[in-house]
Amino acid sequence: MEEQSEVIEACLQKWDFNWLLHRATQRVGAAYSDEIAKFGISLRGQLVLQTLANEEIQRTQLKLGAMLGLDKTTLTSELDKLERAGLIVRVPDPNDRRVRTPVITDKGRELQKEAGDALAEVERAFHSRFSPEEMAIIRKALQDLSRGEGPVHGSCI
Template sequence: MEEQQLISACVEKWDFNWLLHRAAQRVGAAFADEIAKFGISLRGQLILQALANEEEVQRTQLKLGAMLGLDKTTLTSELDKLERLGLIMRVPDPKDRRVRTPVITDAGQELQKQAGDALAEVERGFHARFSAEEMTVIRKALSDLARGEGPMHGSCI
């Protein structure tokens, strides 16, 4: 009960940015707890999802990082972990040995599907708090805020 009173007091006092941040923390923690059951991180799942959805499109590490909003160091670290687990492999470009193209393996495809289904279930739990109409408004508002103007800083997760 005390925690609920504290949360209520904070929600009444704090601004829009604080509320968005706290909501993102709550959702992010639920997703992180679920994905940990699969032995990967949320960033790892994001990478696997991008690679699994790339029908015949081969993205270099550099292009993949730009697409996902992950800096080179973070992306390389995640790719190293995924490769050690046998979920991806990095194929050298025959034209330029410095360029590597991450490719998802069959094991990576399977894990990504299972993890994606589990995360979708977590998301459904959050959606259940709202009516369909409320979710439409929330999604539109968040999409509008995410598009915004000016440069984006930091990774997407």
């Protein structure tokens, strides 16, 4: 175990920006994935539920996918899982039968709230490593990087 720690420390010292971001994403993502799995959904599922729970405006599947950075196939698969679990329903558009609008159910809203609270605890654990000032700098830096120019490939999660 000590040998593995030495290898990780040596890698951290390389200061390769891409590697550091990737490694940090792996650590944070693993913590979130482990927690959300307790609720029987994925991080993508939670992202969809959170968006549906917080949006006053109903969005078609196409608009929801664009907003979340999820391609059509990925979003459809996730919506299928959420619908089978009774967490959402897809309502047909009265003007175009090809268009569906995902709507969160009461069961979905309840699960999203519980899962969201649990994930907030995971986030607080990461925040506790930093001062409020450091967290403000980290958040701003990540927001700035997220707004960067150039193409964005793949799903956001």
